[in-house]
Amino acid sequence: MKRTEIKSDIAWSAPDRILIHGHNLCDDLVGKIDFGQMAFLQIFARLPKDENERRMFNAVMVILVEHGITPSSLSTRLTFSGAPESVQAAVAAGLLGLGSVFVGSLDQAAKMLQEAITDPNNPGDLELKAQAIVDDFLGRKAIIPGIGHPFHKPIDPRTVALFKVAKETGYDGPYATLITLIGQKAEERTGKILPVNVTAAMAAVVSQMGVSWRYCRGLAVAARAVGLVGHIIEEIRQPMAGEIYMRIEHEAGAHLAPKQ
Amino acid sequence: MKRTEIKSDIAWSAPDRILIHGHNLCDDLVGKIDFGQMAFLQIFARLPKDENERRMFNAVMVILVEHGITPSSLSTRLTFSGAPESVQAAVAAGLLGLGSVFVGSLDQAAKMLQEAITDPNNPGDLELKAQAIVDDFLGRKAIIPGIGHPFHKPIDPRTVALFKVAKETGYDGPYATLITLIGQKAEERTGKILPVNVTAAMAAVVSQMGVSWRYCRGLAVAARAVGLVGHIIEEIRQPMAGEIYMRIEHEAGAHLAPKQ
Amino acid sequence: MKRTEIKSDIAWSAPDRILIHGHNLCDDLVGKIDFGQMAFLQIFARLPKDENERRMFNAVMVILVEHGITPSSLSTRLTFSGAPESVQAAVAAGLLGLGSVFVGSLDQAAKMLQEAITDPNNPGDLELKAQAIVDDFLGRKAIIPGIGHPFHKPIDPRTVALFKVAKETGYDGPYATLITLIGQKAEERTGKILPVNVTAAMAAVVSQMGVSWRYCRGLAVAARAVGLVGHIIEEIRQPMAGEIYMRIEHEAGAHLAPKQ
């Protein structure tokens, strides 16, 4: 059997020291960088190059942490109620719902933008590209990823906040312009209110940071794990899982009761 | 059926704004706090009260992110090789191994310390308490949680680094003293080299920060989710899962081949 | 580094044949045994020795498949609503809640019985053993695993059905007697209605079949995976996850709305 080499460049340890992506954990990281920089290091295999990059990355991660009561946080709470000894399983159960319906639009929006602009230094005619994307998606009656929101309209306030940081840090380049144009042209063509939602705004910003669309879901999953821990802590103090279970169990089966 | 109220204090949204633990996400958090402060906010339901608290918390989270090739990161990589469309599932699979064997010692060490010192302002005689704990565990041939390490010895360098930050930030109180005494007395009683390992050091520090031992595993799970995303990104570029599978499959079944 | 051998006795393949626990899959299993026998083979590493053993095992598995709307099946449905492309993740999310609260009582009841009767051919004085167990648990105000049920009382009908099969197949030995005595003595001591519930009945039966208590949760997890697939199929046709999410999200946050 032919063997290929197994190697990882992430970490190396000796009894008296640990290197992570080439940095000495104890001498150079602990007490010197924050959790946001550490997340950046783990994902990009280097530390942020300057304060602007650090700030832009943190802004994205901050937005991703907490989205309130969702199928994902409900799944975490319900799982915790059955297996309180396994906090890790409750977080895992919540992460498993971050699929195509909720977080998938982030990858898909980033993919759409990165396929339209392969070199942000040479973005081409963004008006034309935006119109082509809108015509393509709407022509086949598909939803444009990241365009429109059922609740945060006419404007998604998170998009405004994120693009403000992008402007201040220099990450408001052609990707942000393109997604804004896509939103405008989609509103023109449909006559509906279709804000650039927060997933599209994040997609534009991380594309400008050079993050492949393939890694976007990873950012969301990492940040949401933090958020789900917050739901477990609240569930310990102020539980809702048992009540949800009883109510739904009662209602769902009521019609099956044999007639007297 | 009696109904009880369902409520969560974590998040609230209107079309034009989102509150998280009472803070306006767009006005007060995005671009203003980093991912570490956001994790703190989500876990403690308040922002860090000062730079010392922020720094101590970040130091703990930084240590928890990445532990190299472990059963957990291998499980993430193997799962990703079968379901590359589900990054969330690969992270979840890795988190599921953070149970009693690896991360459990963090909760257990924190529980031991918090049961010994219920009020850190009134810690009692720590020499006596340390001796009692050592005698209790070793008397029933149990492992003292967080004491000893198979590789990082005679000293765990992460303990040194973390306690240095604790000293600088004022979190080097009675819990750190107690765990240090426990380590010394365990070495005296057994004649073995038994460093205070990083999980015990973290347990002491977070106990001093007022974190209930019940929440400790949550911190570890949140931070490790970030770490596992890094393993997925490396697995995309430089895969090892297929090679592991082939080697193990080949070796594990070789003895079953029918004799010719 | 010292290496130890890696081996598995479960399966072996050649291009033209596959052995599973020593049986030729294509010649001897497919079309010849049913899914229940295959589950038995996979768990016991041998086929059932006779029709009685086969029937008893199937009766246990049949009971374990479906328990209606539970935190576990709700978690499956909610996860599916977010990641419908990952049926495996929705089943996994549901399994993760089968922890200490729901399925844990099966292991615990089996452990209690197996520690009390180490050799079922030589069971000792079961009256005395039952009294000692009841006194031990109730003396420290602990719940006796598998004794009592909030809804299926004064008798759990599944216990009756399972013990009927046990009687017909010869698996109604000392473990069934012991758990029945424990239930009686618990009722006598407390004056409450405390039926031997289905988990205790299953614990008695599988103990009589020689299944270590360590493997009991595995039986439950395997059977429930089948059950959860049924919930996904119903969720596709007749969804409830979206409605649950909307109702709970609305109720949970209502109290946070700023006063006008």
Place this chain on the structure above:
Amino acid sequence: MKRTEIKSDIAWSAPDRILIHGHNLCDDLVGKIDFGQMAFLQIFARLPKDENERRMFNAVMVILVEHGITPSSLSTRLTFSGAPESVQAAVAAGLLGLGSVFVGSLDQAAKMLQEAITDPNNPGDLELKAQAIVDDFLGRKAIIPGIGHPFHKPIDPRTVALFKVAKETGYDGPYATLITLIGQKAEERTGKILPVNVTAAMAAVVSQMGVSWRYCRGLAVAARAVGLVGHIIEEIRQPMAGEIYMRIEHEAGAHLAPKQ
């Protein structure tokens, strides 16, 4: 807020009885049907209509249970080594890898067949349909789902076994014919050895049974959960996870050791 009804038709309970898909669990199922019939009931919401249907379904499930050492069973074993208290989490971790790469070909093959033959009583010209499918996939350099196998060639023996049962039970209709023709035409066009593999054979059989391709992955997930429990039981007796971890950890990091 508009509310829609929440209902489930799967189960209903009273203190003295439980109905599952309309059948009385204690009177009609326990001790009377086997685990295979129960799985059928849970998935199809009815019992098998005759012995042929029962036998065909069981043959498919038997094949799906155990596939030896795979990324999925390795993930289960590694997870169990870190969290032995959570059997459910170890099974879940293994299921999570049953995604597009391994089990996805089952859904995809069934989808291909069901789109080509919408009414099996009126299958149309299967030669033409097979040729069109082969031309379509190979024309865009795509893999035809279920065609070809890296190891089980020139014939997959499980396909032979499954189609034998299909013939005996009357499930060898147009779907089996179509997939066989697809295999032949793919071999003709490419000159390569491309057996109809077991996933394609299962896809043909379950299509003939009337199972929507959307539910196929559910069958695989349910059966494999049983298989993964077998791996946990073997891992308890004869562990490999620790050895895998040590070997891979050692090899993966060796190149990072600082030069002396």
